[in-house]
Amino acid sequence: MAEFWEQYGALLADSTLETLYMTFGSTVLAYVLGLPMGVLLTATRRGGIAEAPRFNALFSWLINILRSLPFIILMLFIIPFTRMIVGTSIGATAALVPLTLSAAPYIARMVEQSLEEIDAGVLEAAQCMGATRRQIVTRVLLAESVPSLLRGMSISLITILGYTAITGSVGAGGLGNVAFRFGYQYYRKEVMYATLLIIILLVCVIQSIFDFISRRADKRNR
Amino acid sequence: MITISHLTKIYEGDGQRVTALEDVSLHIEKGDVYGVIGMSGAGKSTLLRCLTHLERPTSGEILLSGQNLAALSGARLRAARRGMGVVFQGYNLLMQKTVAENVAFPLKLEKGYDKAAVSARVAELLELVGLGGRARAYPAQLSGGQKQRVAIARALATSPGILLCDEPTSALDPLTTKAMLALLTNINQKLGVTILIITHELSVVRAVCTHVAVISEGRLAESGAVPDVFGRPQSDVTRLLLGREPVDGSEKGE
Ligand SMILES: Nc1ncnc2c1ncn2[C@@H]1O[C@H](COP(=O)(O)OP(=O)(O)O)[C@@H](O)[C@H]1O
Numbered sequence: 001m002a003e004f005w006e007q008y009g010a011l012l013a014d015s016t017l018e019t020l021y022m023t024f025g026s027t028v029l030a031y032v033l034g035l036p037m038g039v040l041l042t043a044t045r046r047g048g049i050a051e052a053p054r055f056n057a058l059f060s061w062l063i064n065i066l067r068s069l070p071f072i073i074l075m076l077f078i079i080p081f082t083r084m085i086v087g088t089s090i091g092a093t094a095a096l097v098p099l100t101l102s103a104a105p106y107i108a109r110m111v112e113q114s115l116e117e118i119d120a121g122v123l124e125a126a127q128c129m130g131a132t133r134r135q136i137v138t139r140v141l142l143a144e145s146v147p148s149l150l151r152g153m154s155i156s157l158i159t160i161l162g163y164t165a166i167t168g169s170v171g172a173g174g175l176g177n178v179a180f181r182f183g184y185q186y187y188r189k190e191v192m193y194a195t196l197l198i199i200i201l202l203v204c205v206i207q208s209i210f211d212f213i214s215r216r217a218d219k220r221n222r
Numbered sequence: 223m224i225t226i227s228h229l230t231k232i233y234e235g236d237g238q239r240v241t242a243l244e245d246v247s248l249h250i251e252k253g254d255v256y257g258v259i260g261m262s263g264a265g266k267s268t269l270l271r272c273l274t275h276l277e278r279p280t281s282g283e284i285l286l287s288g289q290n291l292a293a294l295s296g297a298r299l300r301a302a303r304r305g306m307g308v309v310f311q312g313y314n315l316l317m318q319k320t321v322a323e324n325v326a327f328p329l330k331l332e333k334g335y336d337k338a339a340v341s342a343r344v345a346e347l348l349e350l351v352g353l354g355g356r357a358r359a360y361p362a363q364l365s366g367g368q369k370q371r372v373a374i375a376r377a378l379a380t381s382p383g384i385l386l387c388d389e390p391t392s393a394l395d396p397l398t399t400k401a402m403l404a405l406l407t408n409i410n411q412k413l414g415v416t417i418l419i420i421t422h423e424l425s426v427v428r429a430v431c432t433h434v435a436v437i438s439e440g441r442l443a444e445s446g447a448v449p450d451v452f453g454r455p456q457s458d459v460t461r462l463l464l465g466r467e468p469v470d471g472s473e474k475g476e
């Protein structure tokens with residue numbers, strides 16, 4: 001055991017950090033894109049605060065197309081784009097680009113789902129109080145769905161964590177890369193098991209932290 | 223205060239046409255406590271939605287203090303809306319905000335509001351509705367009657383000339399109903415706020431209203447001062463409503 005840690009401890013620690021960097025980095029970036037997309041989807045739907053059914057149908061369709069692209073294909077397909085903005089297509093930072101782009105439409109749907117939970121009557125009440133659309137979005141739609149958005153974020157983080165393993169297998173580093181190299185190429189099964197254990201641990205920790213804060217944030221059940 | 227002339231509202235969609243209101247004309251004077259009574263589905267909520275311009279009338283006109291509501295949009299519509307307070311049937315409170323934050327909400331929509339003035343106003347309003355001690359509670363921690371009081375305080379925050387209440391007592395027990403009606407009367411008399419109460423309960427109109435309009439199947443059956451309308455009912459609906467009144471036996475068995 002001690003020998004194992006001596007040999008692989010540093011490698012596993014580094015790859016864990018790399019995985020966390022890719023996961024949180026791309027989640028944050030994907031929310032920067034996905035949150036406004038989700039707001040737009042909710043606001044423009046029929047009966048929404050900025051009703052535009054045709055635009056909504058078109059936009060919704062576009063998001064479906066983006067979501068249906070398999071991640072591997074997207075990742076390979078946008079290599080030139082990745083090179084253009086990161087300078088390289090290899091490494092953890094380069095992996096942020098496909099991870100972000102594939103997560104954004106997914107997050108848009110998660111956000112849409114959270115915002116839809118808000119009762120239409122509450123939006124109408126705000127309208128009657130003289131709130132502008134912008135105020136309704138920020139102070140009612142988003143503010144009222146914070147607990148639900150947080151729950152969605154934990155699901156997104158864990159899903160994206162899974163995807164970092166795929167980028168790892170094609171040279172982006174992280175735990176996925178270690179698992180792939182040692183488990184598949186060098187046939188060192190115990191290293192692969194160790195990465196698996198770390199990933200399971202990460203999932204559990206992320207889930208419990210978000211469960212805790214979203215429960216704390218929710219003022220509806222007390 | 224409010225003049226409604228020949229208001230018609232037809233809901234259209236899915237190939238269906240529902241005439242919710244047809245040729246309704248009403249006049250509400252400043253200082254009135256005006257009751258709109260009718261059975262479920264009569265079009266009462268639709269009337270309120272037209273008054274707040276959440277719903278665009280199919281035809282007819284609504285004048286709010288001489289202003290034609292349909293002609294307003296953007297900032298002017300928002301200003302007109304701030305001139306009326308609305309208490310919705312389901313309260314529609316912000317569930318993630320405290321009682322005080324809910325009441326402060328309309329005040330904080332103004333650009334460059336004064337923080338100290340807002341908290342002073344909120345404290346004053348909560349005192350008025352009898353919730354001085356619950357400022358930091360969340361709506362989920364309150365009873366139905368208390369939520370209703372928060373909704374009233376919030377509706378009064380911008381000092382509107384008129385308060386519109388949709389079924390303010392239908393979800394409350396008799397004792398709480400009594401207290402709620404006393405509060406509304408108090409608001410009308412002490413603050414001089416005109417009040418429109420939508421209800422299906424005759425007892426509510428009897429208890430607090432100066433004027434009443436009876437609507438049935440989207441049409442105005444009759445309207446006028448409460449003693450006149452209930453003393454000499456002209457329409458079948460009014461008679462039917464009076465016949466159902468359990469407290470007063472004199473009108474029974476028409
Ligand atoms: N958005 C809507 N679309 C179609 N029909 C509606 C809509 N809202 C209300 N209605 C119909 O209009 C009529 C009046 O409804 P409403 O004003 O809610 O009545 P009340 O508040 O008196 O119970 C009912 O027949 C109802 O089904």
Ligand SMILES: [Mg+2]
Nearest residue numbers: 266267311389
């Ligand atoms: Mg109703």
